[in-house]
Amino acid sequence: MSDIIRRDPRAEWIARNRLHPLHAAMQPVQDRWMGPNGLIRKNVHGIGFIGPNGIKRIDRTGAQQGGSAKRSAAVEVQLPLHVVAAxxxxxxxxxxxxxxxxxxxxxxxxxxxxxLAGQDGAVLAVVFGEHKESAFDTAGVDRLLVIDGDAFAGYSPEQRVQGLRAxxxxFDPRHWLLPDSRTGGGELGRRFAASLGERPATRVWQIKDxxxxxxxxxxxxxLVRPLARLILAAAECADPVSETRHEATPVQLSTEVVRSLARIEDLGSVAVDPGAIPMAESEFIFSGGNGVQDWELFHKTAAVLGxxxxxxxxxxxNGFMARDRQVGATGTWVTARVYVAVGISGAIQHLQGIGACDKVVAINMDPGCDMIKRADLSVIGDSTEVFKALIEAVEAWRNGGKRDAA
Incomplete structure (x- = not known):
């Protein structure tokens, strides 16, 4: 064969024509590139292979690409560690x-x-009671202070103010930051500001100059004002940390927190109807789409799961749910801890509305739909059968818990 490289005018024309169906296939796939901060980024869409069922798979061992598991682990990007010694x-x-x-x-x-910390300052996170978080380092925490004890359990704003005073x-922080939220940060921040005699900046969404x-x-x-020492910030006040890793070194208080005489008695949590909770505030959402065949069983499953x-x-x-139950860019943007999508294919507007959810579980018959690609956990099967299995599993767990308690 000749070694002369010949041009393909048709292929060049397809590569220039964005409306041609084969345009995307003619584009070179860029697997890695350097970001603005000097970090090597990987294109996850350009890695993998097409399986026997036409579904794209990602080979994390490197065997399909002719490599090995050790080679795949060697090219894994490690975020740079930001250290603040003093x-x-x-x-x-x-x-x-x-x-x-x-x-x-x-x-x-x-x-x-x-x-606000820059290169010389350190971010100190103060957490009350036990926690389940294991990613303080990638969230931007340099020092972690956990204040626990029976006095800080439950609703105890007065005792927590005493802890913050200690x-x-x-540490004499340059600035205090608390979330201006309904889940405790707004109230605690205002109580703490009154204790310090500070005038807090509330509902802050931007800090500049x-x-x-x-x-x-x-x-x-x-309302624009000089930067305050105590700031109650709104959601989306800044971009979360994503390009650095931090020490999250545990620290302790040098003195014991004085236990104050509580004027508030915590009687525990009050059971509420999950249907009465606004979706924007709900932590657990069970959402149905066009793939749900038995809506009565859907409502029963949601009630059993709480x-x-x-x-x-x-x-x-189609009239199966009220308009205020609609999730998505044209409905309600949700920030649930767990979002279960049943029979929802995953339109772009819906995926935008659940973008801030921590964990997404998809139940669908189509393994190639966009919701399955977005989900952290997927169940491929008939929704009616999955509903019955969920109800049986929850009832068995509850009955077993009662017997153990007896």
Whole structure:
């Protein structure tokens, strides 16, 4: 054969024509490139192979690409470690830790603290009670202070203010950051500000050039003021940390927190109807779409699981669910800890609405739909059979728990 490289005019024309069906196949796939901060990025869409059923698979062992598991592990990108040996000052963050884990609001707050800390300062996170979070290092925490004890269990804002006063006396932070939320941060921040005699900056959504901007006038106006020492920040106040890894070194208080005489008695949690919880505030959402065949069984399953019901736009348009139950860009943006999508194919508007959910579980008959690709856990099967299995599993677990308790 000749060694002369010949041009293919048709292939070049397809590569230039964006409307041609084969245009994407003619484009070179860029597997790796260097980001703006010098980190090597990988294109996850360009890695893998097509399986026997036409589904794209990602080979994490490297065997399909002719490599080995050791070679695949060697090219894994390791985030650079940011070390602050002797902090010049501290930026203290008190996250809500709803459910014992960092929420998206908490991560935005840590991103804002990272901006204020710069290279010389350290971000100190103060957590009350036990937690389940294991990713403080990738969230931007340099120092981690856990204050536990029976006095801080449950609803104890007065005792927590005493703990924050002890932290303030020992570390003398340059700024305090708390989430301006309904899940505890807003109230605790205002109580703490009154204890310190500080005027807090509330509903802050931007910090720039030594000034902070907060919402005012029922959200219709911005109030700009000099940067305060105590800041109650709104959600999406900054981008969360994603390109660095931090020490998250545990620290302790040098003195014991004085136990105050509580004027508030915590009587425990109150059982509420999951259907009465607004979807924007719900932690567990059970959402149905066009693939649900038995809606009565769907409602029963949601009640057994104790989840708030949601729906796709198609299900709402067909009259199976009320309009206020619609999830998505054209409905309600949700931030649930667990979002279960049953029979939802995954339109772009719906995927936008669940973008802030921590864990997504998809139940669908189509293994190639977009919701399956988005989900952290997928169940391929008939929704009716899955409903029955869920109900049986939950009832068996509850009956077993009662017998053990007896």
């Amino acid at each position: 902090p010049a000052f501290y930026i203290t963050v008190v996250p809500d830790m709803v459910g014992g884990r960092l929420s998206s609001h908490d991560r935005d707050l840590l991103g804002l603290a990272r901006q 932290v303030d006396n020992q 030594g000034q902070c901007s907060g919402r005012a006038g029922a959200g219709r106006e911005d 989840a708030t019901e949601g729906a796709s736009r198609v299900a709402v348009d």
